[in-house]
Amino acid sequence: RHGRRDARRARLRGRQQARDDHISYVDSLPSGQEKGLFYALDLGGTNFRVLRVQLGGKEGRVVKQECDEISIPAHLMTGTSQELFDFIAAALAKFVASEGEDFHLLEGRQRELGFTFSFPVKQSSIASGTLIKWTKGFSIDETVGADVVAELSSALDRQGLDMKVTALVNDTIGTLAGGRYDDNDVVAAVILGTGTNAAYVERANAIPKWHGLLPKSGDMVINMEWGNFRSSHLPLTEFDQALDAESLNPGEQIYEKLISGMYLGEIVRRVLLKMTEEASLFGDDIPPKLKIPFILRTPHMSMMHHDTSPDLRTVGAKLKDVLGIQGTSLKTRRLVVDVCDIVAKRGARLAAAGIHGVLKKLGRDIPGSDKHRTVIAMDGGLYEHYTIFSETLENTLREMLGEEVSSSVVIKLANDGSGIGAALLAAAHSQYL
Ligand code: ADP
Ligand code: MG
Secondary structure, three states, X not given: OHHHHHHHHHHHHHHHXXXXXXXXXXXXXXXXXXXXXXXXXXXXXXXXXXXXXXXXHHHHOEEEEEEEXXXXXXXXXXXXXXXXXXXXXXXXXHHHHOOOOOOOOOOOOOEEEEEEEOOOEEEEEOOEEEEOOOOOOOOOHHHEOOEHHHHHHHHHHHOOOOEEEEEEEOHHHHHHHHHHHHOOOEEEEEEEOOOEEEEEEEEHHHOOOOOOOOOOOOEEEEEOOHHHOOOOOOOOOHHHHHHHHOOOOOOOOHHHHHHOOOOHHHHHHHHHHHHHHHHOOOOOOOOHHHHOOOOOOHHHHHHHHOOOOOOOHHHHHHHHHHHOOOOOOHHHHHHHHHHHHHHHHHHHHHHHHHHHHHHHHOOOOOOOOOOOOEEEEEEOHHHHHOHHHHHXXXXXXXXXXXXXXXXXXXXXXXXXXXXXXXXXXXXXXXXXX
16 A cells, blocks of 8 residues: 555656756766767857867867857847758858867768757757757747757758767756866756756656666766746746746746846846836936847846946946936936846845755755765856856855855856867767767
């Protein structure tokens, strides 16, 4: 009887957990033995990056690497699938053409690529997966449900580029792989950039969704898709609700809309607009530009927030340049900084709560007898550049973990670790192994 009850409980638990986390098909993180020339392509936000790396095995490690960053024209983010992938393939072909003498492809081999695609994907093997939905301002209906590796491979063919995609990963998985290659104590990866997501290493036998053979390592990397987290315990203001309702993906990515770089500036704009409408913050007329969605970007917000000049000169300049608002009083500029402070700190504290949740799941939130380090590989422009945000996040995490535990927890900025990570996973899943 107990058995049956336990099974029912497990089923219920499984149902409650029917969230958005995905098995990555990555069951081994880089060993350090990886050797040869590999490429990576990172698509996941405003820019995409291409990278090549010559790996020299245990001794040589990363012998040489080169990368290039290309921004995606806005019209391609909502155009056709073929246009988007052709643009990417063309840029990649150009990059491959510039490969120098320091890079060596073994005779008779095809170039291999790790594809970092940072949108929700239903993975069906290490090198295939269908797009569940676009996020972060992308919206191309025909790609939804399509295998993104097939889409990319056809575009590579159209460019006449002989290259095989051997690994499809998310930026979190790439960051985790790159982070682990660099530091053995990395247990999780978090992205705080245009969007947000996290991944961690789980024991495969603790995964209810896993029905296949247990991987040799016993580990499986979980892509949490935590940007899509929502809960009645996650209070939403009228500004959050309106932002969501008017977004390209209403009802989705609620946590992401509270904490990531794509949205923080937009929340501030909405608050300032209401303060103008109801309390004439910027005088009697409503500045027309303040009504334009997404005109106030998070980097603008960050610059205003970090303004240390006594007369808040940068705040004045940003209000003028970005929103066309002139001649603000110091008192008004202070209010603007306060709004930035509230929005940024709320986001940072919520992000810290997410990291705390992962550490809790891993049992790394309690003082252990074995004093191991716990390292979180972090990537993303928001965390990297928005100092008040990253400091608030770290302070909050310390607050939640307590001094003792937090002294062994490290957040490590893995700058573009996901690129190297994807190349390493391409190597680990090479067709020539
Ligand atoms: P992506 O997430 O698109 O892969 P990044 O990790 O480089 O790219 O993050 C870019 C995002 O980081 C931007 O969309 C922006 O929201 C945020 N960001 C970049 N620079 C700053 C800055 N100076 N201050 C605050 N946020 C920034
Ligand atoms: Mg990125």
